Structure formats: C-alpha cells, structure tokens
Amino acid sequence: MTENEKFYTSILSDTSQEILLSQLIESLSETQQELVNKEWGKDYLDRLTSLSLESLKHEPILVKDEESKIQKELAELSFREYKSCIHVNSCYADINNSLDNLSSQLSILTAEIPLLETSSESFSQQTKQISLQRNKINTILEHHDNLLEILEIPQLMDTCVRNGLYSEVMDLSQHVARLVSKHSNIPLIQQIEQDVKQTMQLMLSKLISLLREQIKLPSCLKVIGYLRRMEAFDEAELRLVFLLSRDAYLQSLIHTIDKERKDPVHYLKKWIDIFREHFFDIVTQYRTIFADDVGGLASTPIYSSFIIPRSPSSPWTTASSDSNEYSSGRRNLTATSVLADYTIHILDQLTLVLAEFTPLITDTQSLSSILTQLMYCGMSFGRVGVDFRHLVTGYFxxxxxxxxxxxxxxxxxxxxxxxxxxxxxxxxxxxxxxxxxxxxxxxxxxxxxxxxxxxxxxxxxxxxxxxxxxxxxxxxxxxxxxxxxxxxxxxxxxxxxxxxxxxxxxxxxxxxxxxxxxxxxxxxxxxxxxxxxxxxxxxxxxxxxxxxxxxxxxxxxxxxxxxxxxxxxxxxxxxxxxxxxxxxxxxxxxxxxxxxxxxxxx
Structure with missing residues (x-):
C-alpha cells in the first residue's frame, strides 16, 4: 500500500471513529454522557477496533469483570473511607451553596462596578484638587513671611498716618504701586491697593487738617512736600488748598472773639492783633513755599494801587483780571496772583469789620488807639508788599x-x-x-x-x-x-x-x-x-x-x-x-x- 493510500486510510479511519463515538455518546443518557471522556472514549474505541474477533467476543466479559472489580474496590474504599466520603459530600454541598452565593454576589458586584468606576473618577478629581490646594498651601507656607508683610501694609500705613509718620506712609505707598504694576491681575493685590487708597485719603485729610491748625513754616514745608508727593492736587489747586486751609484757621481764631462784639473797641483791637499776627504768617509762608520757579516773585507789591477790595460775594478777583483768562473755565494762577486775590479777600474782610464797628465807637481816643495799631500793622505788612493803610483811613x-x-x-x-x-x-x-x-x-x-x-x-x-x-x-x-x-x-x-x-x-x-x-x-x-x-x-x-x-x-x-x-x-x-x-x-x-x-x- 502506498503512502497516500495509508494517509487517506488513516484519515477515513479517524473520521469514522469520531462519527462512531458521537453516535455511541448520543445513545447514552444525559447523566452517562457527562461521565464519558471523549479522549478516553476515543482511545478505547481505537483499542476495540484493533482487537481480533475472538478477543472482541471476550471483551464484554472483561468489561464486566473490570466493572465488578471496580465496584468491589469502590465498596471497600467507601467502607474504609466512609468518614471522608461523608465529609466530601458535605463539602460538595457547601461548595455548591457557596458557588450559588458567589454567583449571586458576583452579579451584584458586576452591577456595582459602574458606580464604583464613577466614584473612583470623582475621587480622583477631588484628590487632584486637594493636591493643588496642598501645593498652594505649601507655597504659601514657604512665602509666609513675605505674604504677611504685604497683607500688613494697609494696617501699617493706617498706624503710621495716625501717628504722623507721613514719610513712611509715602514709602509704603510707592512700594504698593510697584507691586500693582507687576501683579495687577492678582485679586489680593487689587484689594490691598483699594485699602491703601483709603488710607491715603485719610492721610490727605490729616495733612489738610494740619494746615487748619497753628503751624510753623518748617512744618508747612513738610506738609506741602507730602501733598506734592501724593499728587492729589496740581500746583494751582495746591496753592488754593493752602490758602483756604490757613484762612480757615484764621477765621476760627476770629470766631473765638465773637463774644467780644459787645465792646467794639476791645473787639477791634483783638481782631487786628489776630489779623496782624496770622495773616503776616500766611503771606510769608506762602511766598516761601510757592516761590516762582523763574527767579522768585515779581517785584510788584502783592497789594498795590491796581488791586482794590471787592465785595464778599466775589473776593477772589483783581481789577486787572481779563475776561479771556476765564474763557477756558480756569485761571492761570501764579504765586503772586493767587496770593493777591486772597489778600484782597482778607483786606475786604478787614474793611467790612471796620465799616461795621467804627460807627459804634463814641470816643476819638479809642479811634486813635485803633488807627495807630492799624498804621503800625500796615507799615509792617509793607515789607511783604501789603501796605493797606490807605484803605482804612476813610472809616476813621x-x-x-x-x-x-x-x-x-x-x-x-x-x-x-x-x-x-x-x-x-x-x-x-x-x-x-x-x-x-x-x-x-x-x-x-x-x-x-x-x-x-x-x-x-x-x-x-x-x-x-x-x-x-x-x-x-x-x-x-x-x-x-x-x-x-x-x-x-x-x-x-x-x-x-x-x-x-x-x-x-x-x-x-x-x-x-x-x-x-x-x-x-x-x-x-x-x-x-x-x-x-x-x-x-x-x-x-x-x-x-x-x-x-x-x-x-x-x-x-x-x-x-x-x-x-x-x-x-x-x-x-x-x-x-x-x-x-x-x-x-x-x-x-x-x-x-x-x-x-x-x-x-x-
């Protein structure tokens, strides 16, 4: 027989055996089918097909004998190992129950897995945020001292303002300005900037209130210097603020002697004393602080023949004022012009007081005393260009x-x-x-x-x-x-x-x-x-x-x-x-x- 014939014969033999095995298995009951091992069945079928006829006839007897032998050995084993069999049976029942429970719990676990995945993802996001916050906190902790210094700036500035340490306040304000220029998008810096602005407003009111009190020239120079550094006013406004503040102090002193109005002579003498002392200080302080940048003040006297007193309703005007100066809505003020306007206002007030109280004086001795006081005062003011003597003689x-x-x-x-x-x-x-x-x-x-x-x-x-x-x-x-x-x-x-x-x-x-x-x-x-x-x-x-x-x-x-x-x-x-x-x-x-x-x- 050739090799091909052998090959096809083996293929046909294997195929026929499988078909035969399948038919034999199908003829068995379901319980028996579960006990049949296809590999064993195939091997046993190969053995049967290789036996001779005589051997094949004796095979059932051998199978019976083998079955009896196995049954006997099984009986002996059961008798000998009956406890183990009982235990195995119990274990088998427990295992079946456990497997059933495992199957039900596995179904529940399978149903909970999506929720677990969702919770895991949420937890992962939370842990990321916590991690970011932790990193921020660590960063803040590393720069705690620097942050504390920045956060304390508004409170420190407020303390300095209330204690009069204005130079330190200006330094802190400049430091905050640099921080804002570098980190203007940080909310904390923006809040600090707002707090600093409020403190600077408090400082501004404090400085102006200082000008409304008794103050000497060196202190005036410092206050005006701080106001200029604050850049709250331009130069013209700063001059007006100075004069208005000093005038408020002068008026407050004048109001303190209102109770003396019943005695015209005594009232006028006190009024002139206050006017002489404090108005002279205002003029000298102003001319020292706001001296012109081009070689000092003009040589023209502040109060000369071309400046005449006006009514109280319009005291801040001069006879030489040109209407074109006001066409832009604002005058071009200089150190001389604004002081001259203020001088007109004060001298107008002086003339109004004289016009009110000189008619109440009934003896010339008192008039002579008051006039002498005014003449010396006017002569003294002549040194600063405010000789007003020719304005008051008419009332006397x-x-x-x-x-x-x-x-x-x-x-x-x-x-x-x-x-x-x-x-x-x-x-x-x-x-x-x-x-x-x-x-x-x-x-x-x-x-x-x-x-x-x-x-x-x-x-x-x-x-x-x-x-x-x-x-x-x-x-x-x-x-x-x-x-x-x-x-x-x-x-x-x-x-x-x-x-x-x-x-x-x-x-x-x-x-x-x-x-x-x-x-x-x-x-x-x-x-x-x-x-x-x-x-x-x-x-x-x-x-x-x-x-x-x-x-x-x-x-x-x-x-x-x-x-x-x-x-x-x-x-x-x-x-x-x-x-x-x-x-x-x-x-x-x-x-x-x-x-x-x-x-x-x-």
Missing part, C-alpha cells in the same frame, strides 16, 4: 466826623433850646443871658487875649511857636450860655485833636460855621422879638458882641491853630469860618462902636 475819618459833629451839634442844640425857650416865653436877656454879678454895660472894649499854659489846647506841630493863647477868655464866663457853648466846642476840639484828619478840615470847619451862623440867626430873631415887645436890647448887644468878637474868633483860632496847628495856611480860617458874615447877621444888634466892615485879626 467818617467816625471822627460823626463824633465831632455830634458833640458840636449837641452843644449847639442846648444853646438853641435855651434861646428858643426865651423866644417862646419872650424872656428878657437879663433873666438868662448874664450871670447875677454882671453889669449891663458889656459893650465896652473887649479884653485882650493873654497866653496861658494851663487849660490850653496844644498845637499838633511841636516845632511851630504858637503866639496866641488857647485859654478861654474870662469875659465868656459872664454869659453862661456862651460859656456852656465854649465848653462843648472845646470838648469837640479836644476829641478832634487826638486824631485830626486833614481831609476833614474844611468839612468840619463848614459844619462849625453853619452852627455858628444858625446861632447868629437865632440871636437876630430874638433881637427882633425884643424890639417888637419894646424890650431893652442892651444886654443882647453885649451878648452878641462877646459872641461875635470874642467867642467866634477864639473858636476859630482853637480850630485852625489849636487842632490843626495852622499847617493849612495863615488865611485858612478865613476860608472855613466867615466871621464877617456872622457880624453881618448880627449887625442890627451889635454896639455901635463895633465896625463890622473891618476884618478881625486873630
């Missing part, structure tokens, strides 16, 4: 004019009241014009005027020799109305002599002449009344002669030479008091010996 002139006119008017009114009473009752001159011991022969020659050192009104010009006496004439005492009138006028002249404005010379002279002329006209009317009632006018003539020839020249001399020292000219009295007109008014009731055509030499 008005006050002097009012006081002197009132004294003259009161004296004249007393005389006229007595004269009008006599006219009303047609009283004869003997009853009221002369004293009890005076004779009626009064129109003889007028006594000569003799110099006297007592009770005289001294001249204001000490270098001029006064040849005439200012002692009242004795003959004036013979006529009580004239004596009282002389006393009133001399009281007015003594008040005027304390503070005698040259500008009032003609004004008061005209007023004095008007009063004398009014008295003369009333005396003339009284004389006409006496003639109408057929009364003797001899006493009246003597009274008029003394009034016109003694009283009027004496009063004129006292006014011209005694008060003003004759500094306005030898003939000035003729222009002020027209004695000829008074004589002409009384000519009908004067003694015949008096020639009214001649002028009287004083």
């Amino acid at each position: 002139e008005e006050a002097v004019e009012r006081i002197v006119k009132k004294i003259i008017s009161d004296g004249t009114q007393v005389f006229l009241d007595e004269l009008n009473e006599a006219i009303k009752n047609v009283n004869i001159p003997n009853t009221w014009m002369i004293s009890d011991k005076k004779s009626v022969n009064l129109f003889e020659s007028i006594p000569s005027i003799r110099p006297s050192s007592s009770s005289s009104i001294s001249s204001t010009n000490s270098s001029t020799t006064v040849t005439s006496s200012f002692t009242p004439l004795v003959i004036l005492l013979d006529y009580p109305p004239i004596a009282y009138l002389t006393n009133a006028y001399l009281t007015a002249f003594n008040s005027l002599r304390v503070i005698a404005p040259t500008s009032l010379y003609y004004t008061l002279g005209a007023y004095l002449f008007q009063n004398l002329l009014t008295i003369s006209e009333s005396l003339r009317d009284y004389g006409k009344l006496l003639i109408q009632n057929n009364h003797d006018t001899t006493v009246l003539q003597g009274f008029n002669a003394t009034f016109a020839k003694s009283f009027v020249p004496f009063i004129t001399r006292c006014y011209v030479d005694g008060v003003y020292g004759g500094s306005l000219g030898d003939e000035a009295h003729l222009k002020v008091i027209d004695q000829a007109k008074i004589l002409d008014t009384l000519k009908e009731f004067l003694p015949a010996s008096i020639n009214i055509s001649n002028k009287v030499d004083i």
